[in-house]
Amino acid sequence: MSTQSVFTLVNPLTGHLAFKIFSFEDNRYFDHLQRNNYYTLIWIKQGNGKLKSDFSEYDFSENTLFAFSLYQPFMLSSNNISGVAIQFHPDFFCIHKHHSEIACNGVLFNNVYEPPFTRVDEVSAMAFDMLFEQMATEMQNQALAQYELLVSYLKIYLIKASRLKKEQNPILSTSITETKEPFILQSLKDSIENNFKVKHSPSDYAEHLNISAKALAKITKTHFNKTLTDLIAERIVIEAKRELYLTNKTVKEIAFELGYDDEYYFSRFFKNNADVSPQLFRETVGFGRSMN
Structure with missing residues (x-):
């Protein structure tokens, strides 16, 4: 990835965050309670700690992918984590309107019955890394149809993450x-x-x-x-x-x-x-x- 670690797109109509990706080497981004008006995906590549979310507390370890919905409260307690994060406002991409395409609503996001995280295996890690690199490259390239390409990468990321969570939680897809x-x-x-x-x-x-x-x-x-x-x-x-x-x-x-x-x-x-x-x-x- 580029030496730059944070890439942000702002919605010109509202002045608010539209799409953001960044890498992190410590817990300073997540060490306080957050309730954001955008979706957040956090992939912990290394380290461990505790997650406080909604009304629950969970232990987590490396290769864990967190998914938090709009205004869903969360905070990570750890001294040794590193990884990458993706944040997007529903104005940028609406998971409700595109449910038939990606089916992540009720699986990754807005699932009150399962913990808000997924274990990332080796094959998925390679795919997520590649997609993150493609997003980072495109964020630096304000060319024709940049938005469409970023949304395409995001869709693939969400689909792969949703499939992974369903595989690990069969109750989401079976009777x-x-x-x-x-x-x-x-x-x-x-x-x-x-x-x-x-x-x-x-x-x-x-x-x-x-x-x-x-x-x-x-x-x-x-x-x-x-x-x-x-x-x-x-x-x-x-x-x-x-x-x-x-x-x-x-x-x-x-x-x-x-x-x-x-x-x-x-x-x-x-x-x-x-x-x-x-x-x-x-x-x-x-x-x-x-x-x-």
């Missing part, structure tokens, strides 16, 4: 009959996906699954490393973010569709979980103005 995951966990996932707009309480799901609230709470904490309340809240917020970005519905309309009669209660709930108000999220992430 319960093909996995050893306990039936109750798959039933809980299905129940949350089908009912999060109307059922907001852990007791609702315990009743729906015919299991005691205490037993369900223990299973959820053990397997997902977060409480059922957190799991439900994350799922609601992800849907709210999606609606705020992809539609021009009012906050009141979105709140109502998600089962909240009180717009102001919903706005407080969103801010408590996303650390930003629905209005500010829409202003910083935008809606329907994606460049692609």
Whole structure:
């Protein structure tokens, strides 16, 4: 790679970050809690440490790829890490609008049921290195169709990373009959996906699954490393973010569709979980103005 280690494209319409790639030799970029209005991919090539993200804490080691969504909180604690990072705003590339092409939404990003990281094997490492080099070269070359070429490299990177995560987490792509995951966990996932707009309480799901609230709470904490309340809240917020970005519905309309009669209660709930108000999220992430 070039001796330069940071390459940034700024959206001329907003003045905000559009696309950025950089290499790092220490933890100074990530040693504080971050909630960004863009997507972040961090590949730890060397080193180890702890990740704090959402409501959980995880240990990590070398050859780990992290993927963080819009305003998803994260912080890395380590003294010896090095690697590369890619950051992109949804105005630059929208994973929702291109879901049929890359299918990373719900796998790499916005997956409340799996940890936000993937192990990188030797073959994938070679592919990621090559793509990063191609992006770095193109960032220095303001030629015809630079944007289109960068998006193409980014798409390939996201596709390869999503495939890798699916291979390592078969539950993302297979049915319960093909996995050893306990039936109750798959039933809980299905129940949350089908009912999060109307059922907001852990007791609702315990009743729906015919299991005691205490037993369900223990299973959820053990397997997902977060409480059922957190799991439900994350799922609601992800849907709210999606609606705020992809539609021009009012906050009141979105709140109502998600089962909240009180717009102001919903706005407080969103801010408590996303650390930003629905209005500010829409202003910083935008809606329907994606460049692609």
